[in-house]
Amino acid sequence: MAFLVSREGDVRLLTELLSGGASEDWQLGLYNAAIVPAETDTAATYTAHEATFGGYARKTLTRSVSATTWNTPVLQAPSGAPAWSPRGQVAHAKYGAAPLSWSVGPAGDTVYGYFIVGATSGALILAEQFTDPRSLHSGDTLSITPVFEVA
Template identity: 35%
Template sequence: MTITVANSGEVIALSYLVNKAAPENLVYRLFCNNITPAETDTASTFTEAAGGGYASKTLTGANWTITGGNPSTAAYAQQTWTFTGALTTNPTIYGYYATRLTSGDLVLAEPFTSFTPAANGDNIQLTPQITAE
């Protein structure tokens, strides 16, 4: 699947580049509404998973590995969400989205093959990576 960088995410990136905005950690969240992410989305476009032991994950800036090249990448260690049972929202997860920790602004989103956690120990693994050319 392809990551969609929201318009707000593009503005945030440009603001960082010219030192106009202070960086914030990213929070990775799983969404359970069956949508195709678009550049015009906001964080409220997505229905975050709830219940079943789910919790969002904060990815701290110091733990990203940045590699220059063609393309350049920012990579983070694999993240695992382990569930204790079914979700209390829509039971199916369709992808993830990332917001800024303090402001809550949407940065990016990506759909993946849908997954329905049902039993204790069911899990989703994601290795965050952002590529720029």
């Protein structure tokens, strides 16, 4: 499933795009309830069901372009099988050189998806439900590679 940008995320992204000011960093979080993302969701939809496993903390996604943050945007074929867009090429940026990972401590959890919120505004930018929930147990590792594509 592709991520869904919420209405408040639409407004936040458009404001940053048009204002020309500094962009806020984002925080990547995980949620532990069977929530299907909807346009009308807010950050509270997900923070009320944020993951609780040992070793969990949100990951900061620094809003810059470098080898360790968002890679330089490129044009490429859309990701996914089947591809999410019928276009031959889409704008694509991946976060970092390696996936972001969480190592599960003594207490596990079941994770249904992820969400991204503004680090200072707290606005929900987007969310995605995994195809299948991930049951995490002590010693497991969950890794996510954030990718942003625009057609």
